[in-house]
Amino acid sequence: MLKLGTPFHLLHSLKQRFLSSCHSLTTIIQPSPATPLPVEEDFAVAKLILESDTQSLPETLQRTTFQWNPNLVDKVLKHLWNHGPKALQFFKYLERHPTYTHASSSFDYTIDIAARMRDYKSVWTLVARMRACHVGPSPRTFAIITERYVAAGKADRAVKIFLSMHKHGCRQDLNSFNTILDVLCKSKRVEMAYNLFKVFRGRFKADRISYNIIANGWCLIKRTPKALEVMKEMVERGLSPTLTTYNILLKGYFRTGQLKEAWDFFSEMKKRKCDIDVVTYTTMVHGFGVSGEIQKARKVFDQMVREGVLPSVATYNALIQVLCKKDSVDNAILVFEEMVRKGYVPNSVTYNVIIRGLCHTGDMQRAMEFMVRMEEEDDCQPNVQTYNVIIRYLCDAGEIEKGLDMLEKMRNRSCLPNLDTYNILISDLFVRKKSGDLVVAGKLLMEMIDRGFLPRKFTFNRVLNGLLLTGNQDFAKEILRSQSRCGRIPRHLKI
């Protein structure tokens, strides 16, 4: 049995080992009937869906005997995250399944995917269906929807949606109020959030979290003085700031480059006997580090250990990142090895930071080694960000073929490229412009649109013009034709 005082990072690593050991157990106890899949079913399903074309997909799925359950369906949807149309098709296929009914979480995932493609028609159809099935919509559903509207530049619409939630069978409360404030703030629509806050803080009985959200918003747009005002207001209304409030302000000072103020604030926190936590220290390490104050960053790191506050993986990540940027990758790797020695399990952030650092110094060889290591030693599959870093640096070094190989590797590892991946490759193909490059760019463009991404107008026009100028009229027409079939295309793509 684990003792109560077991450090969290050790628990985590034990948990990771435990989970990987009981994986095989699960398959023994619950074998999936007609599909003898030694590996995770979710990977197998996602692979099957990605490999079959749109027409034959229903038939293909019909022939299988997967035992659908919400957990499996959610995982499959996650795998299809960067292939919206397939995700939607899969979800809709199961809606017609004779016995299976979707869980609330699967609806939420699918709504998120549809909203990201700006397919609002599907979004609201799904909301209505959710309601009909009595599985929502929940406050979480509305968090997702409003976030996507704000991200698409429709903040006003998002607020209206929040105000009319109850008409969709989901009542507003303090939690959902805080959610919409946070959504607006995180998208830098802080003025709007603050106005909404002032109008409704009475009705929803704004709490400390509401104030923290607004204060954080001001900090995000580098208006720390406004954040301080919010804190004052908070006190005036009888709500005492929390440690989170102080951590928000501390980060705010670093954002505006006010190192002295940050240091003074930190000292004040200590003097007032706030129980300074790992977040406070991580903020300090990162803040000083990005300003190039590596000595101070290290000092704070050592200090936290002395004061008995255990660094987290995030703290190490902060230190490693700033060392990569402002010191040297070699020193960063020393810290990396140290954290491993102490029993921490590096995560994808850790690895991506190191890999980026190595790429930046031109050491692609070692970068690749870390990519292998993350998987083999820490059961941490390279994710799309990992691949994007590698692809970017390969292409920047003029090795576009290697970049395209890496894209191929992603496909084999069932890691789907995202918008960044496509943008990186297409724009680098345009920098090189070797014969054939434009056709490759055209193919990538077609593929990304197929997968529900909206290329920027600039990208789209550049590729089409490029093809037209190099005598690829037929291919240009093909791109246009194939896109006009898919119905849901943004206005600028319709010509």
Added chain:
DNA sequence: CACCGCCGTT
């Protein structure tokens, strides 16, 4: 997916 820390520059 109700608040704070760790992958960013198209």
